Amino acid sequence: MARTVIPFGPQHPVLPEPIMLDLVVEDEKVVEAIPKIGFVHRGLEKLVEKKDFHEFVFVAERVCGICSFIHGQTYCQAVEQIMGVAVPPRAHYLRTIWGELSRLHSHLLWLGLLADGFGFESLFMHSWRVREKVLNIIEATTGGRVIFGTCKVGGVRRDIDTAAMQSLLAQLAVIEKDMREIVDVFLEDNSVKRRLCGVGVLAKDDAYQLGCVGPMARASGLTQDMRQLGYAAFGELTFQPITRPEGDSFARCAVRCGELFQSVDLIRQAAARLPTGEIEVKVTGNPNGEFAARTEQPRGEVVYYVKANGTKNLQRFRVRTPTFANIPALVKLLPGCDLADVPILVLTIDPCISCTER
Amino acid sequence: MAYFRMTQMALKWAISKPATNPYPFAPRVIIPGSRGLLTFNKDTCVYCSVCRKKCPTGAIGVNRHQKKWAIDRLRCISCGYCVEACPKDSLALSTSHGSPAVTKDREIYQGEMPAPKAPAAAPAPVPAG
Ligand code: SF4
Ligand code: SF4
Numbered sequence: 001m002a003r004t005v006i007p008f009g010p011q012h013p014v015l016p017e018p019i020m021l022d023l024v025v026e027d028e029k030v031v032e033a034i035p036k037i038g039f040v041h042r043g044l045e046k047l048v049e050k051k052d053f054h055e056f057v058f059v060a061e062r063v064c065g066i067c068s069f070i071h072g073q074t075y076c077q078a079v080e081q082i083m084g085v086a087v088p089p090r091a092h093y094l095r096t097i098w099g100e101l102s103r104l105h106s107h108l109l110w111l112g113l114l115a116d117g118f119g120f121e122s123l124f125m126h127s128w129r130v131r132e133k134v135l136n137i138i139e140a141t142t143g144g145r146v147i148f149g150t151c152k153v154g155g156v157r158r159d160i161d162t163a164a165m166q167s168l169l170a171q172l173a174v175i176e177k178d179m180r181e182i183v184d185v186f187l188e189d190n191s192v193k194r195r196l197c198g199v200g201v202l203a204k205d206d207a208y209q210l211g212c213v214g215p216m217a218r219a220s221g222l223t224q225d226m227r228q229l230g231y232a233a234f235g236e237l238t239f240q241p242i243t244r245p246e247g248d249s250f251a252r253c254a255v256r257c258g259e260l261f262q263s264v265d266l267i268r269q270a271a272a273r274l275p276t277g278e279i280e281v282k283v284t285g286n287p288n289g290e291f292a293a294r295t296e297q298p299r300g301e302v303v304y305y306v307k308a309n310g311t312k313n314l315q316r317f318r319v320r321t322p323t324f325a326n327i328p329a330l331v332k333l334l335p336g337c338d339l340a341d342v343p344i345l346v347l348t349i350d351p352c353i354s355c356t357e358r
Numbered sequence: 359m360a361y362f363r364m365t366q367m368a369l370k371w372a373i374s375k376p377a378t379n380p381y382p383f384a385p386r387v388i389i390p391g392s393r394g395l396l397t398f399n400k401d402t403c404v405y406c407s408v409c410r411k412k413c414p415t416g417a418i419g420v421n422r423h424q425k426k427w428a429i430d431r432l433r434c435i436s437c438g439y440c441v442e443a444c445p446k447d448s449l450a451l452s453t454s455h456g457s458p459a460v461t462k463d464r465e466i467y468q469g470e471m472p473a474p475k476a477p478a479a480a481p482a483p484v485p486a487g
């Protein structure tokens with residue numbers, strides 16, 4: 001059987017962002033996938049030389065358009081560690097709440113894209129309808145819809161007062177109800193199941209060896225969630241990482257569906273325990289030293305390496321994003337699959353290309 | 359039957375109002391606290407340039423001697439860093455998104471000059487961001 005090479009991307013209907021895969025196919029079966037990245041490289045890491053470390057939070061937030069808040073938060077955590085800044089507990093809790101809101105909207109976005117990817121248009125619309133409500137909460141509490149802009153070195157910029165918190169929780173109850181409806185379709189509907197079950201099975205050992213992170217690893221049975229490190233307020237909240245043993249596309253969908261409700265629960269816990277007091281501390285001086293901060297993004301673990309030399313500009317800044325860590329697993333999954341399954345498999349790693357390339 | 363999980367939802371939405379807002383025929387729902395257009399109050403500004411130095415995108419230009427304050431709307435990302443930094447509270451973010459910026463011109467505001475002793479020099483351009 002002759003082999004053919006089919007380019008998948010960088011412009012492809014299922015891809016919100018450009019990544020390219022050269023698919024070597026025999027008949028309808030993929031035998032090899034060669035990934036190419038680098039279409040949206042923006043050189044953000046180099047920008048540390050131009051922007052001072054306070055300003056750089058705005059750049060860090062723009063590393064990714066979906067998990068923006070957690071990028072800013074991770075960057076702040078790294079700089080705060082270097083400088084020995086003690087962030088007030090209230091700021092930690094607010095960061096937790098916003099981080100979980102951002103996970104909610106990211107997962108709802110992904111569920112919509114997945115539904116779109118397998119041709120379930122109405123489900124896609126409904127996922128995004130619910131996501132819109134989350135975005136409204138975010139806009140009301142932070143001022144931005146996807147770029148929150150509230151995290152700063154030393155704390156947060158905005159507070160959520162009691163009235164706003166009550167309204168947030170009331171809206172969250174409605175959102176939870178809406179989410180139950182759509183998650184029910186994702187997890188119970190036979191047409192969805194037949195499209196996802198058994199597609200792209202990644203064994204637990206492979207997931208471990210290929211260094212998978214986030215929902216991708218948890219769907220293969222690895223109990224790995226950076227929130228267990230207890231950064232921000234996660235150390236004081238109770239939660240268990242959601243895992244599935246199957247390792248197929250359906251498991252990855254189910255893990256993210258489970259995390260929606262986990263996030264709602266975490267927001268409720270954080271809101272109930274929200275301490276009173278300051279939301280920021282004054283930060284003086286310049287950082288000197290290095291630190292690698294790790295947090296859990298909707299897509300998995302992100303690592304921020306920050307090196308400072310005592311001037312207002314950082315010396316080195318490096319980000320290892322979750323999608324980058326999951327690409328080897330994708331390349332492992334694709335050989336042997338049907339050509340028609342490629343879009344689903346690419347989507348199930350929740351590719352976020354602009355943060356992969358920074 | 360598990361094949362028709364969507365049907366219930368579809369029927370419910372078939373008889374409910376659309377979730378979307380028919381903008382521009384219906385007004386935009388404004389969320390209080392949203393970060394929108396940057397507004398400038400030239401009466402309180404002292405042209406200290408703090409906002410120009412803080413702005414992460416270099417959208418603001420200030421000329422202290424000519425009392426000019428300028429903004430490049432295409433560059434402004436409505437982050438609010440200048441609002442925080444301004445010692446005179448001359449800047450604010452409104453919830454409106456303003457009219458779309460279609461040119462790269464800067465919006466220039468001229469403060470009132472103290473009347474007599476200003477020498478009639480040729481106006482120099484506002485320094486870039
Ligand atoms: S910081 Fe405030 S007072 Fe100073 S130039 Fe800017 S707007 Fe004017
Ligand atoms: S809001 Fe931000 S981007 Fe806009 S002028 Fe102020 S500091 Fe610059």
